Amino acid sequence: MAVILATSRSFGSGDRDLTAELAAAGHTVLRGPSSHEIDELREALGQADAWVAGTGPVTAEHLDASPGLKVVARYGVGTEAVDVAAARERGIVVTNTPGANxxxxxxxxxxxxxxxxxxxxxxxxxxxxxxxxxxxxxxxxxxxxxxxxxxxxxxxxxxxxxxxxxxxxxxxxxxxxxxxxxxxxxxxxxxxxxxxxxxxxxxxxxxxxxxxxxxxxxxxxxxxxxxxxxxxxxxxxxxxxxxxxxxxxxxxxxxxxxxxxxxxxxxxxxxxxxxxxxTPHFGAQTVEAVDGMGSIAVDNALAVLDGRVPPNPVR
Missing domain, CATH: 3.40.50.720 (NAD(P)-binding Rossmann-like Domain)
Structure with missing residues (x-):
């Protein structure tokens, strides 16, 4: 079973309790700040197999602190805050959630x-x-x-x-x-x-x-x-x-x-x-969009952890 780090503020806060669903499937869900402050995340990154990443930066330093990380499942469509090249160099798959919001x-x-x-x-x-x-x-x-x-x-x-x-x-x-x-x-x-x-x-x-x-x-x-x-x-x-x-x-x-x-x-x-x-950056914050982004991010993460091609890889 996998350790999944979730740093999106709204992850699992819609009608679907994704944290409970993952826990029921035997996975451990860790929560972290959406700002992705490295000092606050370092311990969780050291344990994580998958990272459902919020809007904060995902840098080479973050990835170096994550020896077991296999996938960064971006919670949303934008990936400009993710160092995709650094992830690729380390064999880490990056995904996103196009269309969900x-x-x-x-x-x-x-x-x-x-x-x-x-x-x-x-x-x-x-x-x-x-x-x-x-x-x-x-x-x-x-x-x-x-x-x-x-x-x-x-x-x-x-x-x-x-x-x-x-x-x-x-x-x-x-x-x-x-x-x-x-x-x-x-x-x-x-x-x-x-x-x-x-x-x-x-x-x-x-x-x-x-x-x-x-x-x-x-x-x-x-x-x-x-x-x-x-x-x-x-x-x-x-x-x-x-x-x-x-x-x-x-x-x-x-x-x-x-x-x-x-x-x-x-x-x-x-x-x-x-x-x-x-407005305070809440255009994507509807119950339906939160459920969509969360479920797609989880599907992407679990696919990589299972050795399958994820539905939404970032190329």
């Missing part, structure tokens, strides 16, 4: 779009202070929405927007004409997305900056910007400046640079409070 994040994206478009945050703040002044917004169906990234989440957002009647354009280097036709969207360049959209929603992988000073300077009319992907897609200083000079009407996001340390973000300045809405 796509519907949850797509739902949350539309919620943030509507929040920004209808000034819901500002309206709530006003009422709580006794101000019932009307803030006039726009209907989502009248807006052109540009999606930067058209993977599972981007496609899910486009599907949901079709119910509102929005016009949708998308930019993705892997987007084919067939993909566009099937999803009823138009393909666009990154520059065109900014110039022709009323709302821009980010769904690209991290490791790049999409919204920078040059992109913002090329905007031809004020936009609403939404980010439920990665914080490094946005130059926060440039965006704050663009909001102050009117190039960006509103910003809604599920992440900021540093996340819990993001209180220093220029986007959280008091003068932008009515036009900026930030």
């Amino acid at each position: 796509s519907d949850a994040v797509a739902d949350h994206t539309v919620a943030l779009i509507l929040t920004a478009l209808r000034s819901i945050t500002a309206g709530d703040r006003g009422v709580r202070s006794g101000d019932w002044s009307v803030i006039r917004g726009r209907q989502l169906g009248s807006q052109r929405v540009g999606l930067v990234g058209f993977g599972r989440i981007g496609r899910g957002v486009a599907q949901r927007l079709s119910g509102f009647g929005s016009s949708v354009i998308a930019h993705d280097p892997f987007l084919s004409d067939e993909d566009c036709a099937a999803a009823s969207v138009s393909s666009a360049t990154l520059e065109t997305i900014g110039q022709q959209s009323d709302i821009v929603s980010l769904h690209a992988p991290g490791g790049q900056t999409v919204v920078d000073a040059a992109w913002l300077a090329a905007l031809q009319h004020p936009i609403v910007l939404v980010n439920t992907a990665r914080p490094d897609l946005v130059d926060e200083d440039a965006l704050a400046a663009a909001m102050r000079d009117g190039r960006v009407r509103a910003f809604a996001a599920d992440t900021l640079h540093g996340d819990t340390a993001g209180s220093a973000s220029p986007l959280l300045a008091d003068d932008l409070a009515d036009r900026v809405t930030v």
Whole structure:
């Protein structure tokens, strides 16, 4: 029987008690912090056969502290925090959970779009202070929405927007004409997305900056910007400046640079409070998504431990 280290905050907290299920099957489950602080994990890593890893970094140092580790089963889709090359060198398999939280994040994206478009945050703040002044917004169906990234989440957002009647354009280097036709969207360049959209929603992988000073300077009319992907897609200083000079009407996001340390973000300045809405990185946190990510991560880990090819290897 295996020792499985779980460091995701929400592992086993949905409708399925995965910790109890694994224990009933004879496995030992150890819990650790999602930040993956090496000193706090070293003892557990020394015992682990499998690691269901949270959002923290998985480095060569972590792997060197894990002599019996056979698999890092990433709890979620992103693997940029995992040193995949170092894992490969040590014969450790890395897996992820593609699609498990796509519907949850797509739902949350539309919620943030509507929040920004209808000034819901500002309206709530006003009422709580006794101000019932009307803030006039726009209907989502009248807006052109540009999606930067058209993977599972981007496609899910486009599907949901079709119910509102929005016009949708998308930019993705892997987007084919067939993909566009099937999803009823138009393909666009990154520059065109900014110039022709009323709302821009980010769904690209991290490791790049999409919204920078040059992109913002090329905007031809004020936009609403939404980010439920990665914080490094946005130059926060440039965006704050663009909001102050009117190039960006509103910003809604599920992440900021540093996340819990993001209180220093220029986007959280008091003068932008009515036009900026930030949620604490919980776009994927639905009961259904938690169960999906957990069960897929466990299936991947157990497959490797059994000597089988896992369903979702990261190559």
